[in-house]
Amino acid sequence: MSEPVIRTVALTRDYPMGGETVRALRGVDLEIQPNEYVAIMGPSGSGKSTLMNLIGCLDTPTAGQYWLAGTEVSRMTDDELARVRNRQIGFVFQTFNLLPRATALHNVELPLVYAGLPARERKQRAAEALASVGLGDRMEHRPAELSGGQRQRVAIARALVTEPSIILADEPTGNLDSTTSEEIMKILEELHRTRGQTIVMVTHEADIARHAARVVTLHDGMISSDKLKAA
Amino acid sequence: MPIYEAIALALGMIRAQKLKSFFSLVGAFIGVMFLIAVVSIVKGMDKYVQEDFAAKIFGINTFTVNRRPGVQFGNPGDATRRAWRRRPQLYEDDFHAIRAALPDSFLVAIESSNQAEGVVGTRHSAYIQVSGVSEDLFKIRDYQIAEGRIFTPEEINHSANVVVIGKDVADSFFTGVDPVGNTIRLAGFPYTVIGVVEKQGNVFGISLDRFAIAPYTSAIKKVVNPHKVVDGIIVKSPDEPTMHDAMDRVESIMRSRHHLRPAEDDDFHLDTQEDVLSFWNKIAKVLYTALPMLVGISLVVGGIVIMNIMLMAVAERTREIGVRKSLGARRRDILAQFLVESATLSTTGAVLGILAGLGLARLVKAVSPLPMGVSPMSIVLGIALGVGVGIIAGVYPASRAAKLDPVAALRFE
Numbered sequence: 001m002s003e004p005v006i007r008t009v010a011l012t013r014d015y016p017m018g019g020e021t022v023r024a025l026r027g028v029d030l031e032i033q034p035n036e037y038v039a040i041m042g043p044s045g046s047g048k049s050t051l052m053n054l055i056g057c058l059d060t061p062t063a064g065q066y067w068l069a070g071t072e073v074s075r076m077t078d079d080e081l082a083r084v085r086n087r088q089i090g091f092v093f094q095t096f097n098l099l100p101r102a103t104a105l106h107n108v109e110l111p112l113v114y115a116g117l118p119a120r121e122r123k124q125r126a127a128e129a130l131a132s133v134g135l136g137d138r139m140e141h142r143p144a145e146l147s148g149g150q151r152q153r154v155a156i157a158r159a160l161v162t163e164p165s166i167i168l169a170d171e172p173t174g175n176l177d178s179t180t181s182e183e184i185m186k187i188l189e190e191l192h193r194t195r196g197q198t199i200v201m202v203t204h205e206a207d208i209a210r211h212a213a214r215v216v217t218l219h220d221g222m223i224s225s226d227k228l229k230a231a
Numbered sequence: 232m233p234i235y236e237a238i239a240l241a242l243g244m245i246r247a248q249k250l251k252s253f254f255s256l257v258g259a260f261i262g263v264m265f266l267i268a269v270v271s272i273v274k275g276m277d278k279y280v281q282e283d284f285a286a287k288i289f290g291i292n293t294f295t296v297n298r299r300p301g302v303q304f305g306n307p308g309d310a311t312r313r314a315w316r317r318r319p320q321l322y323e324d325d326f327h328a329i330r331a332a333l334p335d336s337f338l339v340a341i342e343s344s345n346q347a348e349g350v351v352g353t354r355h356s357a358y359i360q361v362s363g364v365s366e367d368l369f370k371i372r373d374y375q376i377a378e379g380r381i382f383t384p385e386e387i388n389h390s391a392n393v394v395v396i397g398k399d400v401a402d403s404f405f406t407g408v409d410p411v412g413n414t415i416r417l418a419g420f421p422y423t424v425i426g427v428v429e430k431q432g433n434v435f436g437i438s439l440d441r442f443a444i445a446p447y448t449s450a451i452k453k454v455v456n457p458h459k460v461v462d463g464i465i466v467k468s469p470d471e472p473t474m475h476d477a478m479d480r481v482e483s484i485m486r487s488r489h490h491l492r493p494a495e496d497d498d499f500h501l502d503t504q505e506d507v508l509s510f511w512n513k514i515a516k517v518l519y520t521a522l523p524m525l526v527g528i529s530l531v532v533g534g535i536v537i538m539n540i541m542l543m544a545v546a547e548r549t550r551e552i553g554v555r556k557s558l559g560a561r562r563r564d565i566l567a568q569f570l571v572e573s574a575t576l577s578t579t580g581a582v583l584g585i586l587a588g589l590g591l592a593r594l595v596k597a598v599s600p601l602p603m604g605v606s607p608m609s610i611v612l613g614i615a616l617g618v619g620v621g622i623i624a625g626v627y628p629a630s631r632a633a634k635l636d637p638v639a640a641l642r643f644e
Contacts, residue, residue, distance in 0.1 A: 058557060058637045079561040086559020097554045097641065101247055113236070114559040158558070 003070055005165050005198050006032040006055060011064035011074075013050050024050040026221040027064065032166075035196040037189075039203055039212035047221040049170070052202045056089055056168045057081045069165045086114050090159025094171035096151045098143040098158075104130060105139040108158045115162060129157040133187055149180035156187055160197065167191070169201040173208055185211045237568055241575035244544075252576060255540040258533015259580030259620055260587065263613040266526045267588025270609035272595055273518050275602035280511040290371055292474045294503045295342075296321060296329070296464040296481060301502040318498045319489055320460045323447070326365070329464055332484055333477060336469045340368035341447045343462040345455045347418040349443065351404040359400060361417050363447035363455050369395075371467045379411040379426030382446055390448040395426040397440035417443055420450035436599070463502075478503075530616060533577065534624040541573050541628035552632050553640025562633040569632050573625025574618050581617025585610055 013025040025047045032038055042048045053059040054066060057073055060081070066074040073084055090111075091097075098107045108126040117125075130139055133153040143151050152172060159167050169188065173181035189211060191197040201212060209215050210229070217225040245252040295301065299315040307315075323341065330339045347361040362368075369381045374395075382393050394415065401410045401424075410424045422445060431439035445451055447461065456462065466481060468474040478501055485499050545552070552565055560568075592603040 053638050056557070058641070079563075082556065082559050082561040082564075085557060091557050093641070097550070097557070099551055099554065101243065110555070111558040114555075114561075114564060119236075162559075 002034060004031040004067075005034050005036075005069055006030065006200070007067040008054075009065045011051070011054060011066060012062050013047075013054060013059070014062045024221055025054070025061070028218075028221075028223055030216065030223065030226075032198065032200065034165075034198055035192070036214060037192045037199045037201075037212045038214045038216060039201045039209035040216050040218065041203060041206070041209050042218035042224075043204065046218040048202050048204075048218050050221075051218065052168060052170055052200075055166075055200060056091060057084045082114075086111060087162065088165040090162060090164040090167045092152070092155050092159050092167060092169040092172045094174035096143070096148075096155045096175070098151055098154055100143050103140050103142055104135060104146065104154045104157075107143070107154055108161050111158060111162045125161055126157070129161040130154070132160075133157045147180075148176050149183055152176060152180075152184050153187065156184070156191075160191065160195075166198045166200055169199065171203055172201065173203075173205070181208065234571065237571040238575055240568070241572040242579075244572055245576060245579060251540060251543075252579075255533075255537045255576050256580035256583065258529055258531075258536050259577040259617050260533075260584040262526045262529030262533055262620075263581040263584030263617060264588040264591060265529060266522065266613055266616070267585050267609055268591040268595070269518065269522050269525075270606050271589065271592035271603045272601055273515055274606045274609075275592070275596070275604035276511070277515060278604045279602045281508065290373070290467060291504070292469070292471055293371060293465060293467040294474065294478055294481075294501050296325070296466070296485065297462070297500045297502050300500045300506065301463075320457070321462070321464060321499065323459045323461055325485065325488060326461060326464045328484055328488060329466065329481055332480060333466065337473075337477060338367040338371050338465075338467040339365075340371055340465045341365045341461045341463075342368055342465055343447060343452070343455045343460075345451075347443075347451065347454060349400065349404065350416040351413070354404055356400075356403065358441065359417070360442040361451055361455070362442060362444050363449065363452050363461075364444055365447055367467075368444070368465065371465055374431075375429040377427045377429040378409070379424070381426055387446040387448050390450070391446060392420060392422045392449050393425045394422040394443050394445045395428060396424055396444075397428055397442040398430040399438050399440035400443055401427045415443070417445070418451055418454040422449075474503075526616070530620050533580065534620045537573055537577055537621060537624040538628060540576070541569060541625055542631070544572070545569065545628050545632040548632075549635060549640050549643040552635050553637050553643065556635070556637040557641060565635075566629045566633040569629030570622055570625045573629065574621030577621030577624065578614065578617040581613050584617075585613050588613075 008028055008030045011025055011028040011030070012023070015022040015024055028051060040048050040051060050059070054061055057068065060076070061074050064074065065072060068084060068088055073081065076084065099110070102110070105123065105126050108129050109122045112122040112125060127136070127139060130136055133156050135150060135153055135157065138146060138150060143154070146154065167188075172188070173184055176184060185208065188199055188201070192199050201208070203209050212229070214226070214228050216223060298318050298321055326339065326341050333339060342362055342364050344360055344362040346358050348355060348357045349359045365387060366382065366384055376395070377398070379395070381395055382391065386393055394417065396410065396415070404410065404415060405413060410427055413424050414421050415424055416422070422443070428440075433439055466477055468477045482497065482501065486497065489498055491498065555565060589605065595601055596603045
């Protein structure tokens with residue numbers, strides 16, 4: 001078996017809150033292999049957002065270890081984590097999180113800007129990424145000129161433009177109607193199938209989670225179930 | 232992110248938020264505008280005083296023996312004034328002694344002046360500068376004769392009532408008539424006009440052409456000075472080194488004529504161009520001392536405004552900062568982004584301030600006799616101040632932005 005993309009051991013995250021400590025994650029052991037398509041489910045307060053932030057290197061654990069693509073990232077500094085986010089992770093957010101004043105093309109270019117790529121190469125790769133999500137003709141549009149589904153497609157293009165180890169999708173369809181949701185799920189599935197892209201998706205909708213091959217359910221900061229969908 | 236992209240981003244932000252940007256520009260704008268306007272005007276004055284004023288009033292390589300200094304900065308005080316009043320007068324004989332002591336290559340002239348009334352027929356004017364002079368004065372002043380001639384040594388010896396007038400006097404008294412050969416009454420004495428001097432222009436808006444020049448021996452001596460007394464003796468040397476020798480020479484002549492002992496100070500004064508220049512330099516120094524305070528206050532206020540605007544911008548764009556961080560922006564990327572934005576704001580203000588300052592100096596030049604001169608250094612300084620203020624004002628907001636926690640920033644509504 002190949003090396004896991006994600007491996008966490010006893011991952012713990014506590015938040016101090018008004019003199020008390022909220023234990024958001026209480027020792028999560030999780031391994032995700034390359035090319036997997038995993039959904040993380042759980043009710044609100046189960047710790048799935050916290051786990052998402054830790055996997056996405058936006059936050060550091062209180063205790064426990066986390067290896068991303070073979071490198072321990074749980075003890076890294078802010079700037080090292082920024083580098084890891086830039087190279088290894090592509091985020092897709094529920095609220096799209098596009099820069100409102102920038103064109104679709106510039107939004108997709110942005111991770112490459114921070115990667116230090118020259119402008120010409122950035123533009124070319126961003127244009128390719130937009131074309132791959134079917135927005136080749138919307139590159140100069142600003143987010144306000146795009147529909148919700150189109151915005152989320154721009155966000156997906158932005159996530160995959162750096163060819164990251166994993167795409168982390170946080171409730172990617174939470175702000176979309178069901179038809180558009182299906183459209184977005186199709187694109188993610190397509191990425192998974194044709195590119196072998198590893199996808200980790202947080203959702204509370206079982207409908208959406210069924211697109212994944214594996215469903216990890218969290219409860220009270222711990223994994224309560226981890227099921228592979230019957231092939 | 233390369234710097235030019237950061238600047239383009241910042242300019243886009245300024246365009247997107249015009250009103251807010253305008254307010255944040257105002258401080259840097261006003262400060263730099265003052266800087267440029269004042270420096271341009273002072274520099275213009277500087278050039279003017281050095282090249283035009285001093286040369287027109289005094290002439291190059293020229294000094295004047297006076298009873299007391301002709302130009303004085305500030306109030307010399309009553310004691311000094313009294314001491315000056317006790318000084319001996321200068322006499323025609325002093326002129327003859329100096330003339331005899333200096334080689335022929337030197338020009339030496341008497342000049343005694345007063346305001347007097349001029350009358351021609353029904354026209355009259357109370358304020359004509361009437362001077363009693365000796366013939367070398369025309370050469371010292373480099374007066375070109377437009378019409379007629381200057382007076383001769385014989386006319387001086389015979390105390391002839393002849394006069395050479397300035398262009399303004401000719402124009403106002405003899406409109407459409409040839410002044411040469413006509414009569415003008417100066418302080419009541421009838422004078423025959425024998426020449427008109429070419430237009431001299433003006434300094435600081437005061438005409439240099441409202442004068443009438445007559446032999447110092449002629450009738451007006453009665454209204455200008457007591458018998459045989461003169462205002463000043465002007466000496467022009469052929470070049471600068473000989474001027475200083477001549478000044479030493481004249482000083483010792485005057486000291487011996489006034490029977491001064493070695494320990495006693497001079498009881499007369501040698502005025503040169505340098506006196507005017509040092510007078511002006513003192514004024515310029517005052518202006519240049521006040522200027523940094525004026526500019527400094529505007530820039531400090533401008534800096535505080537920019538800092539507040541940037542703090543607001545950081546708060547408003549918390550989500551954007553979170554997004555950028557999630558995409559891989561490091562602290563220094565965010566820091567640089569906001570520093571560049573802040574510097575771009577204030578530099579834009581500075582550039583507009585430079586344009587407005589030049590415009591203001593031009594306006595002053597147009598509506599007043601004050602000249603202007605553009606100083607490239609002040610423009611460089613203006614831009615440097617703009618960039619500097621922006622960076623200093625941006626440090627705190629930018630470092631707050633850079634330190635934001637990405638999780639909290641992304642959750643920010």
